[in-house]
């Protein structure tokens with residue numbers, strides 16, 4: 001598990017972090033972000049990687065990682081390295097499976113997101129998260145320091 005120094009686990013924090021984590025990733029990766037009962041981020045894990053689709057990964061592994069992190073709630077996010085952020089029927093089915101499985105171990109699944117390029121889509125609502133708040137720059141910025149994500153650290 002990783003996640004040192006991550007801020008409060010709002011969906012936009014998760015989206016920006018995942019954008020950085022998966023920017024160079026050419027395979028589909030499913031990330032789980034673990035939160036405590038105050039919705040503070042405890043950390044995150046790579047739940048599934050590579051050729052696996054989100055429909056075939058082990059929800060049991062997701063649950064074990066969430067329990068190990070001491071999570072009360074979680075966000076789930078996977079990337080579409082070549083596609084759009086549009087959820088596939090399998091994405092929606094997977095989200096349902098995760099919700100049910102997590103409920104069995106008392107972890108509330110707060111949301112499921114798809115990252116494609118700089119776009120992050122909520123699988124349930126279809127809404128897109130804004131990770132590009134600055135008007136003078138077309139790339140993503142850090143929500144905490146407003147620094148361009150592509151630039152080296154200030």
Ligand SMILES: [Zn+2]
Pocket residue numbers: 054078079080087088091114
């Ligand atoms: Zn997908």
